[in-house]
Amino acid sequence: MGLVEQDSNNWNLVYAENDGVMIVSFILNEQPTRVDVDPSRPLLDVLRDDLGLTGTKQGCDHEGECGACTVLLDGMAVRSCLTPVGKVAGRRVVTIEGLGEPDALHPLQQAFIELGAVQCGYCTPGMLLAAKALLDRDPHPTQERIREALAGNLCRCTGYRRIVEAVDVAAARMRGERKRPAPEDGLEGYGKPVIGGDAVRADSVDKVTGRARFVEDLKMPQMAHVRVVRSPHHHARLVALDTARAERLEGVICVLTAADIPGENGLGDYSRDEPVLTPIGETVRMRGAPVTLVVATSPERAQAGAEAVEAVYEPLPHVFEVEEALAEDAYPIYEGGNVLVSEGEAHGDLDAAFDGSDVTLETTYRTTWQEHAALEREALLGTFDEADRLTVVGGTHEPHWQQGYIAAALALDPEQVRVIMPPTGGSFGGKQDPWPFVATALAAFHARRPVRLAYSRGESFQASPKRHPYRVRYRVGARADGRLTGVRVRVDANTGGYDGHGQYIANYALTASGGPYRYQAVDAAAQSVYTNGPKAGQFRGFGTPQSIFALECTLDELAQQLGEDPLELRLKNAIHQSSISFLGYPVAESLGYREVLEAIRPRYRDFLEEAAGFNAASEARWLRKGIGFSGMWYRFGKSGSLRVEAHAGLREDGHFVVYCSAPDYGQGANTTMAQMAAETLGVPRDRVEVVNADTGHTPDSGIQGASRATYFVGGAVCRAAQRLRQEILATAAEMLDCPPSDLALHADRVAIPRPTGLSSVSLADVAAEFNRIGKSRRVPGVFDLSPLFPEESRPEYVPLFVTGAQVAEVIVDVRTGQVEVPRMAAAHDVGRAINPIDARGQIEGAVVMGMGTALMEEYIPGASAGLGDYYMPTAMSMPDIEVTLVEVPSFEGPFGAKGLGEAAIVPSAPAIINAVSRAIGTRIRSLPATPERVLARLAEDD
């Protein structure tokens, strides 16, 4: 048997050899452990697959680029994906499962939960272990040391600030100090009532202990694996396809082509021109377009099968840029031409407006493809539930829509299909793509057994939707006093090879391009243009950030020309709630833009003053500080019905259950829904359970996109909870023989406020009474805005807007073009912060993601392959972020809340770019502002 012996300095490993498989013995989470393995296999795979410890995550195709697989080896943080298991023989390994138990959490786990350092939870185990290695070695780390220790662990949700803060707090507690989190951590609400109060996330304990089961952590008996054969060409005709060789391979269960799709070979109204699998004779319009699915008994066999599929292509000319696609002699990517859709809006006399201007300015701004790069790749499980329904488990924004797409493709009744949302490691819009759902369902349907489809990171880069690159051209006019006169804007949005919701992007591009400002005259047009770039789709802010980037940078240029303060210029032109907006009609919700501008002004002034001092005093004259400002508006809530349903139920044990479809991929919807229900019912939050996003159990609450969960679904949850409360009080009143108005609902009972021995009844008893009299313990609630917007006068998109503003401080090294962002300030009108920790966390995460947009992130078609060459911010590049929550209550939303998650990313990139432009004295007009681009602009300007 295998043994590890250590005699003083000399190690000797003795293996029992058996067909090259060896026994490796080590100490795993304090337990002596032996595994029979190929010792060159990565420790990560052995932990997950052989030992069932799935808390350790894989995010980068075992390239060591993400840190999600971090474990401790003899106390040191190491990448388990780069560690051959043979290397751990005789040593001590600690995984997240060994850090702490739910009832005995490690101080780090406790602090991560309290400070809101956990969002999607996918990076969390690796972060915690990297932090533990640091604190074991250095109990007094500075913030700088913490950031460096965590720099190898990518997080896409939090913006790192809360993670660094949590490590700091945990370190203090481990030293025996009593450390209260700083007020800006958003914890001032501890001890307050449910809304706006102590809102520790319900699912955080599972995420910090490695117990949360993401899709790849689920195993099913007889589970098969799916690999996708994809086009290697950016544009080509599929001439022939031979699957015979692949079908004969051992372990291959089936090979599926377009001919195997029993229903519609498409993705419904999500992407009207995109086949599930390209048929022979048709065209693939991007690299990575799927052609064939191979289902086999193991991932390796599926891969071998995919490699054995022979596809013959006739390559066609390809283009990536909208200019090329719009050229007169451009090759038509579709028969109808290369424009998918156009939108326009014009009002007022533009010529007169420009004639009456003291200054007019023309600009062209460009953005590029951005990859969501959620830490969890696309991963889905297809199976059959207890009712033999074809069931797909996977991260999505709209389970009921997926149910519909699957049913249409498989020619099934929707009732025969079920979609369940598991814990999901981030989305940011990327997991809105229905393709993986339909493909998984198709594979399970034909294989008649459970299947898993898991993208590699490289595949996710190639085939998942991206943010649409824009070209935005402005002409704006203003009077000498800073009042805007007219605006002419043209937006070309690059939708890539397929629609993928590009049909809607033009309207968002156009709407965003005006901002929350007043104009005498408007002429705006936007179009979605096909190219052979990757299909673009939803990405945090859907079409808005690119237009706002161009607008807010153009306004900054205008302010500079006029000699106006950028913030005051915005304030001078800011619309009120009742003003006629850029769209030609007023907005429909309360608008807090002026309040936002007032709120951020003091911070902006401080930043400006400090920068001026720095630039005057700096010995290093090549370092220039710049301060940039940006405002924004974001249209939230559209992309689904104006009527939304949710249910509230009373369980037999007297606890409450909310049923809704507001998928939580890390942003915290589960917690928010529980809070709102608890507040409405008047009970503590831990009495409320949320059943979310399972078409087998929850009503269709519409798509979770456009930041609509809190406002729309929350509204429905509150109405359901309100109705349930009334039903409970009515029944309890009968039971207690008193009027309902005399009763109060408590955590576990209904009581008459001045209790005597007979004056209360438990909720369990009330539930039993419901059963006895045949009253349903589950009641629906409906949030419906349609009466407010009569159909005959309703705009295509209901004008619900949120606003915000951010200020960036940058330092530019004008010799190398390197940019750092030491500080940012953000003020956002959230209406009402239901969960202040999460609201702040959303803003911080968005700011850092927006910093990536501004300075680093750039997907290059055909070249970008994974996390090793796609640069997202690390903890080292994180700025200090000062967040101000402005609360101008909404008219219709629950408790006055509005949408937030997407809006917060919108002003980050323009604020940073305006800061860079002011620091270097010349304008950056393309994203991202890489060191090379910054230097090139400086050189052009010389």
Added chain:
Amino acid sequence: MATDYRYPGSVEEAIECLEAGEGAAWVIAGGTDVLPDIRKGAIAPQCLVDVTRIPELRRIEIGEDLVTVGATVTFAVIRGHPFLTEHVHALVEAARSVGAGPIQNVATWVGNIVQGMPAADGAVVAIALDAEACIVDRDGARWQAVESLFAGPGVSTVDPTRQIVTAIRFPRPDARTGTAWRRVGRRSALVLPILNCAVRVELAGEGDAGPGAGVEDGRIADVAIALGPVAPVPFRARKAEGFLRGRAPRREILEQGAQIARDEANPRTSAMRASRGYRLEVLPVLVTDALATAVGRGGGPSPQPSPSGERGTRGSLLRRGQVEQND
């Protein structure tokens, strides 16, 4: 196909394991490059010979004339070593640039060199230090200049199926020798460099033998400028070094030297990192900064606010703009 995994207790045993493998056994230390190579199918070892438990390879020896770093010394150990931290700044700063902490915890200096990449941080700093590698195979052991171990991008002359590099050694810097490290990347951590640069400057002083003999006090007696990736292999800017030798380390002289280094460099355009043009443009900035810092550390005049060589963390631009107190 399963793999054998061996922990030889000595270098001799390790060589025996390789011999027995007949070309299919592979040396592994940290494994951070070997595992991805296996995954990609670039190599298919039948046996991994793990040298990390050979005690003699873990040592760092500070001799009177030479510093010797064993083959399994990790970048994390280098970063934490008191003598290296105080006297061989460029090496410690380069070690800090490699990947991120969890990589540095296991990745070794030797492994970084034998991977053969032209911009490997460890390789670039090694050639600036005039380091030599001890190469052991069945024919015995010999010391060979690290610079001679590169045969092209990603190609090392060291054969990991036959040979083991047991140590790196380099001349112990004296009080008049300063070293410095500079690096530009697309972000401040976990990233390959757009450009990296290590320099070593020895200032002439009383009673010098060797390179300083006959050079006026305070002038540059010897200098090394190493750069990556500006050639298929880690690159020494010898023309620039020749120009600087014997001259006074004044700012404009250092700038002229840096321009010469630029002229002899031949970087490529990389779609994912930077163009040739950009690399050429920032190269003189890095070289001048590094030279100035090294001169200051060698006890010479600090010709400019002397930057720290830390890799860019947030605020590092700022720190680099300030005069350092403790170099």
